[in-house]
Amino acid sequence: MRRKFSPRKTAKVLLPPTLFIVMLILVCSGGNGSEKNDDYEIVPVETQSDNSTLSAAFLDADTVSRHLACLDSMPPKTIKMKVNYLGKSMGTVFNDSNHVHWADAEKIGIKPLTDTRSHWNMGCDIVKITTCEEYYIDRLTFSRPYLVPDAAVTLREIGQRFRDTIAARGGGDYRIKVTSLLRTPRSVAKLRRRNPNAIDSSVHQLGTTFDISYANFIANSDEIPRSVDDLKGVLAEVLYAMRKEGKIWVKCERKQPCFHITARKRNKND
Known part of the structure; x- marks a missing residue:
């Protein structure tokens, strides 16, 4: 059923x-x-x-942040400052060849960073360079903010002597502006298309070399206004003295308004 x-x-x-x-x-x-x-x-x-x-x-706790503050432009009205001019054009006084830059750079510099693997075998230490009381790091396009220790100390000395000289001649709160630091072969190749001076400045690849503008300076205050020409003259005095002391080589670039500077090996007492 x-x-x-x-x-x-x-x-x-x-x-x-x-x-x-x-x-x-x-x-x-x-x-x-x-x-x-x-x-x-x-x-x-x-x-x-x-x-x-x-x-x-x-x-905020670091020393970097408080040093980033500065005026947007140089003061319009300025007070004349004593400058010991060198008697010749900058291009004549500061005309050290690429050969002498390279010769000393190879003694203290790194190996050029040809690829990623080479970053682990640079040959010596490098340190990061940041804006501080002595200098201001510009926005970097074709370089990175690193130098070998000797060059980092030299850069700081330039900035400090620049500020000390201004203070000794009546005052003014100004800093130098660093426009280029460590470069790679690739960045040098790109830069050569735009800047013919890059051929001479390829020593930047060794981490021993930096550029300081002589057309632009950083004004922290307009309390004692100074002119760009006077500040350029003071910077030239500092570089001239340090060059005589055997601490740097200097090339005055014309198309790019800067001093191309290579640090030399420092004495232990420096």
Whole structure:
């Protein structure tokens, strides 16, 4: 005898396992899906925010941040300052050849960074150069803010002697502006397309060489206004003295208004 089909009985039998399977699917998809993904997306954002806050706190505590403040431009009216001019043009006085720059740079410099692997085999240490009381680092396009230790000390000495000389002649709160530091062979190749002086300045690859502008200076205050020409003269005096002391080689670039400077090996007493 054939049993009569009963929809109600069938529903009672199938409903519990069906509901169980549906709930299991929802739980699994909810636990392994959107919520976990949301946590994965949110946590890094919160972490980055915390890190940014910490970084800002450390930056404020560091000496770098307070030295970034400066005037947007040089004071319009200036007070004349005593300058001991060198008697000849800058190009004549500061005309050290690329050969002498290279000869001393190879003694204390790194190996050119030809590829990523070479970054781990530079031959000597380098230090990061940041804006400080003695100098201001300009926005760098074709170079990176690094120098070998001897060059870093030399750069700081130039900046300090520049400021000391101004203070001794009546005052004024000014700094030198550094426009180029360490370069790679690739950045030199790119720069040569725009700047013919780059051929002579390829010694930047050794981390011993930096450029200081003589057309732009950083004014921290306009309390005692000084002219660009006078500041250029003071900077030239400092470089001339340090060159005589055997600490640097200098080339006065004309198309790019800067002093191209290579640090020489320093004595232990310096």
